Amino acid sequence: MIPVNQLGDPAVRAFVTAVNAGDREAFGAALTPGATMSDDGTDRDVDDWAEREIFSSHGHMDVEAESDGGRSLVADYRNDTWGAMRTAWRFTVDDGRVSRFETGQA
Template sequence: MSPTAPLDPAVEVFIDALNAHDTDRFFAVLARDATMSDDGVERDLAQWTEAEIFSSNGHIRVETICADGLSFVADYTNTRGGSMRTNWQFVVRDGLIARFEAEQA
């Protein structure tokens, strides 16, 4: 892992949109059939993002990026759970995020 490795372009848009709370841009980078899990539990993507990101002021501060640009370790903060060190992994298909997994590090 490296703090300076480049992120996959779709992952970069995901982070930027999340931090800006730009729901249109956030959902535009997700595949229509995108899925996600939180701490290994499958979640409803729309419900989870509303609760954990948009209505709770979620923010990602990337610490280290894996060489493939599809995973990173970050400090994730929101008003529901405070701040925690997290691992994020992504599957990108045709330039869109098909799946992401978030878990405590």
Template sequence: MLTADATMSDDGNDRDLTQWTDSEVFSTNGRMQVESVASPAEFVADYTNDRWGAMRTAWRFTTQDGLISRFEVGRRERAD
């Protein structure tokens, strides 16, 4: 699903994609429940992992030739 040179950022800071997905998703039981979808490339989700617990996050994807070339994730406050 990713291009060979895919990049990502977390809360506006570029991160090493392989290291980030291992520490924030795979080795910490990361999971999400999508709350709303703004477009096929943007959504808001409740994200939970064993390291940080639960948080509301916004995800934005950039695609190239049908593959994800970059994604950006960041905390998103709930609107009251």
């Protein structure tokens, strides 16, 4: 497992830190205005998805591997709704913040 503070991309590091802390404010700050995302190939509303999959269900990422300069991750993701699953994450970063993320089962 890769400690969060050792993730290679600072924007992705801020994103994962916010997810693991359940910190809505830090999560919002890690994203650009109008950031987009997809889950298993389907675009979702970021705010609705984050509330359901992260905040109200206590989401947590344990990063196993990173590539693409830290903008692609494989992580064990768990929450109270779905339990634990191996997931892949790909991030687009603009001006030091995440403008898009894509996640799905790995």
